[in-house]
Amino acid sequence: MKIALFIPCYIDQFYPNVGIATLQLLEKLGCDVTFPLEQTCCGQPMANSGFASLGKGCDTNFVKNFAGFDYIVAPSGSCVLHVKEHLHDDKNPDEATKIRNTVYELTEFLTDILKVENLNASFPYKVGLHxxxxxxxxxxxxxxxxxxLPEFSKAETLLKMVKGIELKRPKRNDECCGFGGTFCVFEEAVSVKMGKDRISQHEANDVDYITGGDTSCLMHLEGILKRDGSKVKTIHIAEILNSVL
Incomplete structure (x- = not known):
């Protein structure tokens, strides 16, 4: 299968190792991966701020870059959801529809499409999942x-395949970290308080790392951790699943 790698802005600009880990992981699992060089922002920041109409250029460019692939995979749930729900192109409506139906977040792709059952990965640390x-x-x-409903987690299923890892669940397993895209800019105090609350529950479990599928959320938590002088680090799930120590 031909896979197009979609790398969101935060990863491209600040955390390129996440993109590299995603590429390496997919190739290890036998995927033929292409990185379209002219890809840019998916348009989510404009939509979050109430300016969705200004994202038409992003939509057009996204369709231009990602048309013709079997699947599109990205290490970001928020950007994938934006594309699934909002991608539109008046000139290529059928291709836009196909892309909306074939774009996947990384852990979703690994569990639902590749149906991964084993990973050659090791990460001997205590890890909290956000x-x-x-x-x-x-x-x-x-x-x-x-x-x-029955409890499940695609990320946890994959992390449990990693040798040496010790997963620790926070008391409130599905609480927001407070990032929320432009929310953290316009409501800084609330955002930081939510982030501190989220971190305190992970620190109570004495974790070494906090992981997750969205670099944006991890960046928010990382900033709070560093300002507080915490020993806890953040790491994207792709880096753990691709790790061999």
């Missing part, structure tokens, strides 16, 4: 405590 809101409630990557 479930980002877009992935959990938008992409159905994990169960929600407010719904009386």
């Amino acid at each position: 479930n980002s809101c877009h992935g959990q409630r938008g992409l159905n990557l994990s169960s929600m405590t407010e719904r009386m």
Whole structure:
């Protein structure tokens, strides 16, 4: 299968190792991966701020870059959800529809499409998993405590395949970290308080790392951790799944 690698802005600009880990992991699992060089922002920041109409250029460019692939994979639940729900192109409506139906968040792709059952990975640390809101409630990557349904987590399923890892669940397993895209800019105090609350529950479990599927959420938590002088670090799940120590 031909896979297009979609790397969101935060990763491209600040955490390129996440993109590299994603590429390496997919190739290890036998995927033929292409990175379209002219890809840019998916348009989510404009939509979050109420300026969705200004994202038409992003939509057009996204369709231009990602048309013709079997699947599109990205290490970001929020960007994938945005594409799934909002991608539109008047000149290429059929291709836009196909892309909306074939774009996947990384853990979703590994569990639902590749159906991975074994990983050659090791990460001998105590790790807390942060479930980002877009992935959990938008992409159905994990169960929600407010719904009386069987418990599951695609990320946890994959992490349990990693040798040496010790997963630690926070007391409130699906609480928001407070990032929320532009929310953290316009409501800074509330955002920071939510982040501190989220971190305190992971620190209570004495974790070495906090991981998740959205670099944006991890960046928010990382900033708070560093300002507080915490020993806890953040790491994207792709880096753990690709890690051999």
